[in-house]
Amino acid sequence: MKNISISSGSALNPDVVRLAELIKKEYDNKPLCYVHSYGCAQNVSDGQKIMGILSECGYGFTDDVREAKLIVLNTCSVRENAEDRVFGNIGELKRLKENDPKTLIVVCGCMTQQKHIADRIRESYHQVDIVFGTYGASKLPQMIEQVLTSKKRVFSLEDTSDIMSEELKQLRQDTVKASIPIMYGCNNFCSYCIVPYVRGRERSREIEPIYEEAKALVEQGCKEITLLGQNVNSYSFGFVKLLERINSIDGDFRIRFVSSHPKDASYELIDAILLLPKVAKHLHLPVQSGCDEILSAMNRRYKTSDYLDIVNYARSKNADFSFSTDIIVGFPGETYEQFCKTKDFLRQVKFDNVFSYVYSKRSGTKAAELEDNISEKQKGLWLRELILEQREVATSWLSRYVGKTLRVLADADGRTGEGYLAGKSDENIIVEFRGDSNLKGQFVPVKITKAMNWALLGEIDK
Numbered sequence: 199m200k201n202i203s204i205s206s207g208s209a210l211n212p213d214v215v216r217l218a219e220l221i222k223k224e225y226d227n228k229p230l231c232y233v234h235s236y237g238c239a240q241n242v243s244d245g246q247k248i249m250g251i252l253s254e255c256g257y258g259f260t261d262d263v264r265e266a267k268l269i270v271l272n273t274c275s276v277r278e279n280a281e282d283r284v285f286g287n288i289g290e291l292k293r294l295k296e297n298d299p300k301t302l303i304v305v306c307g308c309m310t311q312q313k314h315i316a317d318r319i320r321e322s323y324h325q326v327d328i329v330f331g332t333y334g335a336s337k338l339p340q341m342i343e344q345v346l347t348s349k350k351r352v353f354s355l356e357d358t359s360d361i362m363s364e365e366l367k368q369l370r371q372d373t374v375k376a377s378i379p380i381m382y383g384c385n386n387f388c389s390y391c392i393v394p395y396v397r398g399r400e401r402s403r404e405i406e407p408i409y410e411e412a413k414a415l416v417e418q419g420c421k422e423i424t425l426l427g428q429n430v431n432s433y434s435f436g437f438v439k440l441l442e443r444i445n446s447i448d449g450d451f452r453i454r455f456v457s458s459h460p461k462d463a464s465y466e467l468i469d470a471i472l473l474l475p476k477v478a479k480h481l482h483l484p485v486q487s488g489c490d491e492i493l494s495a496m497n498r499r500y501k502t503s504d505y506l507d508i509v510n511y512a513r514s515k516n517a518d519f520s521f522s523t524d525i526i527v528g529f530p531g532e533t534y535e536q537f538c539k540t541k542d543f544l545r546q547v548k549f550d551n552v553f554s555y556v557y558s559k560r561s562g563t564k565a566a567e568l569e570d571n572i573s574e575k576q577k578g579l580w581l582r583e584l585i586l587e588q589r590e591v592a593t594s595w596l597s598r599y600v601g602k603t604l605r606v607l608a609d610a611d612g613r614t615g616e617g618y619l620a621g622k623s624d625e626n627i628i629v630e631f632r633g634d635s636n637l638k639g640q641f642v643p644v645k646i647t648k649a650m651n652w653a654l655l656g657e658i659d660k
């Protein structure tokens with residue numbers, strides 16, 4: 199496993215030093231650790247922080263769970279099927295633990311921040327040694343030490359934010375793309391969403407530490423930096439100011455950010471995207487539904503007309519402006535007519551990309567109190583209908599790029615055939631083209647020759 203370590207501030211603490219010494223005594227060789235993060239970019243970033251502190255303690259890393267002496271499952275609770283998958287995975291680890299009782303198993307993240315989940319693990323999954331939630335990663339060395347010395351399980355469920363954990367350094371594997379959390383938590387309480395309950399209220403990091411972290415990444419060759427937050431538009435120190443500051447870093451790289459909330463997206467933000475050369479020319483703006491009654495039931499606090507206002511402003515400045523979005527299908531009480539309004543909305547806005555999901559009930563949220571009157575089968579059919587609609591929209595809308603040259607950050611093998619590379623354009627659209635694999639990690643000018651419903655095809659523009 200390839201690692202690149204980029205500091206964001208943590209210093210060696212006494213817990214780390216003590217665990218490092220204990221590990222040397224406990225294991226003949228450097229013990230390996232397997233860390234798996236489920237879910238969103240924020241969770242992946244948390245997982246990198248956990249890897250950062252474990253690396254300071256003397257652990258190496260492996261992608262093969264069977265080689266690991268420490269297994270960390272960093273969970274996500276945004277969707278019910280993700281939770282089911284985690285419980286399945288924990289169940290599978292039982293055999294590993296039986297074969298080698300010295301293997302430690304840690305379960306942490308959004309799922310275990312909820313008491314009923316932690317209780318279920320305590321009662322039914324005895325192979326798990328350590329449980330903590332979204333806070334407390336900085337105390338992981340202390341918890342491991344406790345288990346190694348007392349042989350007792352540790353459950354640490356704090357419910358307040360922990361600056362130490364938020365400032366831990368991340369251990370990143372990708373040298374080309376990196377994400378930087380700029381804020382944590384959320385104040386919005388959308389009725390279907392568990393995030394404010396498991397990640398607490400909004401907390402923003404100051405501009406300068408973020409700037410320094412981005413600068414160090416660029417100096418190490420990073421080509422794409424994604425600023426992360428549940429709602430970056432309510433970043434306390436001024437999101438546009440932050441974009442300007444990161445944009446001032448010397449070097450050939452681009453800036454992305456997720457996620458924006460439509461109620462806080464402004465003309466000023468669109469202007470900044472268009473004016474600042476390093477900011478990618480794209481906005482991911484989750485609309486969730488194209489029906490005002492459903493938006494109100496979701497407590498999203500904007501109307502479709504507010505959303506269209508932002509789209510129209512952006513397209514008045516640049517007719518090709520690229521938007522992508524998230525949609526939830528089958529919210530409790532949604533009728534087929536209301537669902538059709540969402541389909542119409544897709545046609546109206548013309549998104550380059552739509553991430554659509556069926557509604558998933560999350561205990562503890564307001565929407566969980568509503569009667570979920572739409573069958574899973576029905577939700578599945580609506581989802582399929584929506585995807586087909588979007589495919590049609592995307593094929594014709596993406597064709598606006600045919601004949602144009604886009605700047606693509608090549609980073610993977612293409613799906614089109616042998617010899618093809620893939621990457622994303624500034625507009626966040628997948629582009630495939632024939633090219634040598636040594637172009638991976640570089641910006642490549644690609645002249646677009648064809649639009650498909652999921653990507654663009656092109657050739658290197660020499």
Ligand code: SF4
Nearest residue numbers: 384386387388391393
């Ligand atoms: S803005 Fe809404 S959907 Fe997004 S994290 Fe906050 S509560 Fe959840």
